[in-house]
Amino acid sequence: MVAATAVLLALAAGGLSAYAADAATTSSGTLYHPSTASGSTEDASYPRMIRLQHNGSANGTLLSTFSHSGTGVPKANFPVYRSTDNGITWTSTPISTVTDTVHGWDLDGPTLYELPQAEGTLPAGTLLASGTAWNHGDYTQQAIEVFVSTNQGATWSYRSSCASETGQPNTIKHGIWEPEFDVAANGHLVCYFSDERPSSNNYNQVLAHVSSTDGGATWGTEVYDVAVQDNVQRPGMATIVNLPNGSYAMSYEDCKDGFDPDQACDVYIKTSSNAESWNAASLGTKIQTSDNRFLLHTPYLSWSPAGGTNGTLIVSGQRVVAGTDGALAVQPESGHVLFVNKNLGVGAWQEITTAVTTDPTGGYDAGETACAGYSSPLLAAVSGSSFLMMAGVHVATGKCETDFASANLPIATGQITGPGTIAKCIDVKTNTSAAGNAVQLYTCGAASGQQWSLETDGTIRAFDKCLDIVGNATGNSAKVELYGCNGVGGQQWQVRADHSLYNPQSGRCLDDPQAITADGTQLQIYDCNGLSTQQWQTPTA
Known part of the structure; x- marks a missing residue:
């Protein structure tokens, strides 16, 4: 059931105001609403979006997708939608759908990326779509498949797999998940992902990457980015941002084996001057306020040019908590706020009102919906203070729809x-x-x-x-x-x-x-x- 609609909010005219009269949230809507018929398991969550910046006359076009699965979806896939008005409205049906054309498996955990420069035989502006390919419930074989489009997302072709495994036991703890891409200063195309395979060597899970010098046709040796060899720490769900000083920032969650996930998946940030070298033994710094509130689960990091020389880092997460792992107290503003920082991630963060509210928030205990607010992407404007947000929002079946909203950062x-x-x-x-x-x-x-x-x-x-x-x-x-x-x-x-x-x-x-x-x-x-x-x-x- 498709409902790519937008609701424009009225903008107050405040003649005496010292500030612009634009509303903090300027537009909102639902990209896709799944069936809520009795027994339906259709789900639309884990959204992603990009703005084209290296595609000539198509620059400024937005593309979005999400993980589409459940009732009525033979194999999980990534439907792609387009907006030509900066995310106010979206195409009512997908312009294309990314499916596993190699094995016919399910695709989960999407990402989208636009090449800022030529990579191998791929020209600048080539789009990458990637996710974990596998048959749901079958852990014996998986691949992080990479697909490319040279026509602004209208069609896709398989390029390669930046990580894969086969012939494994049908058990958990050796999966490969959650790809993200960036281009390093030396021109290498980097594929980041979460990797459970080192669990056999007392790493519960690591964040790692592989690099390519031929546009993703082939990939090099795996390098760890966050890895703690205690069989407890479980870093995952990395997002990468290029900072204005030429360095890179990575946000991620650090869950812990043996803990209730609702009690130990703190959100961290770390920075590096080199997109291919992250000091893997370091967890970086917890993203928290001056009074030690911090985010829990599935972060997504973005950078806005607004807010001064360093711009503003914005990060989403499923919940706001306080306390220590195993004894966390969920704060009432959970699902209603984002965190921001104007010092390249150094020092305290501050809460601001979110663009898309997720209430209830995503959780992992009995009776909770995991998909709500799960890895909610943020896309800042190229100039100015506006940003676009997407998020999975709970529906009656216990699954999620994908909602979107535009807002302005505070003055x-x-x-x-x-x-x-x-x-x-x-x-x-x-x-x-x-x-x-x-x-x-x-x-x-x-x-x-x-x-x-x-x-x-x-x-x-x-x-x-x-x-x-x-x-x-x-x-x-x-x-x-x-x-x-x-x-x-x-x-x-x-x-x-x-x-x-x-x-x-x-x-x-x-x-x-x-x-x-x-x-x-x-x-x-x-x-x-x-x-x-x-x-x-x-x-x-």
Whole structure:
């Protein structure tokens, strides 16, 4: 059942706003909705997308795919859709479908890649599609097959397999999964993948790559990228990003054998100056906020040029958690936020509102749907702050549809301090994202509830929610809180030259009542008066 639709969200016109009037989320829709008939197992998840940049007049075209399997799908495959309006709408039916034309096996875990330069006999702009080919449930033979297209995805032909195995026992723990591609500075085409085969040598799973000097016709010797020989660590699901300083960043999950997957699949980042050398013994750095919230499961990393010299790294993951492996607490903003970092992955990350919400989030215990939010891709604009996101979203059968949405990165992120020369922070009470939490003054610290995003739609957000006037009131002394973003006037704010935060609907300013600066003082709105109790230092881009 196909439903490639888009819902354009209204853009508010805020004449007095200091910022653009575009909504933070600007368009959204469903790429494919599987059958939800009783007993159906049809699934559309694990999406991927690319923007053509080396295809002449076709540059700017977007292509997307997902792993399509279950009822009505004889063999799992990758249907390819096209958008010519930057992801606002997509073709209602696939322009092509990538299938295993070599063995007739199922294809799982897709990736798409465009060659930025000629590789062997393949010209620049050639598209690669790849995934794990196998018969579902049969672990005796697998291959990471690579297919190529020289006509913008209209047709595909088999090129090679960058990894394969045959004659294996029909048991788990020797699979090859989750390919991704990049081109190294020396021109080598690199195929990254997750490899369970070294489990016989006390590596539970490794991240590895092979390289090609002839455009993927043949591949060299396998090299480990993340590998811990303790028969516990299980790094997997790598995504690779080229950074503006010429280095490379890799995000991945590190699961652990013997643990409940919902309790130990932390997300990491590591960087390297060489796409073919990653210091395999190093796990890199956990992607986490200043107050030690971190992502769990199936990350996808992207880079946006917005946000300053270093741009902005954006990463998705299935859940936000806190604690230690085996004793993790799932945070309520899970499925509602992404993580961002403006320092090439170094230091703390900050939560921002996601473009596609996944609620419930994907999980691996009884009764949970694994596909929701599983490896949700992000595609940043070539210039500007917009980005496109796709994600598997839970449907009634326990499977997933593929949804998409475009959004803008925040104008600025960080602490809002004041009032006046008082160096307190605007803070979310209890440091949680629950709707109705008071917004208060508090001593500045590491809390995520003191990290605010100034958005392009005129809202100011913490976690996934908005700075809100209680009850959408307009009178003096109306209190402010954290609440779900819903487009009301009580969630619109303007940073003015006198450092006030002005709410146009009420004509009043954010105010510290009676100049009380004790921790826990709930803020309010009040007639704008130019006093220090209404002066706030906001983050800058």
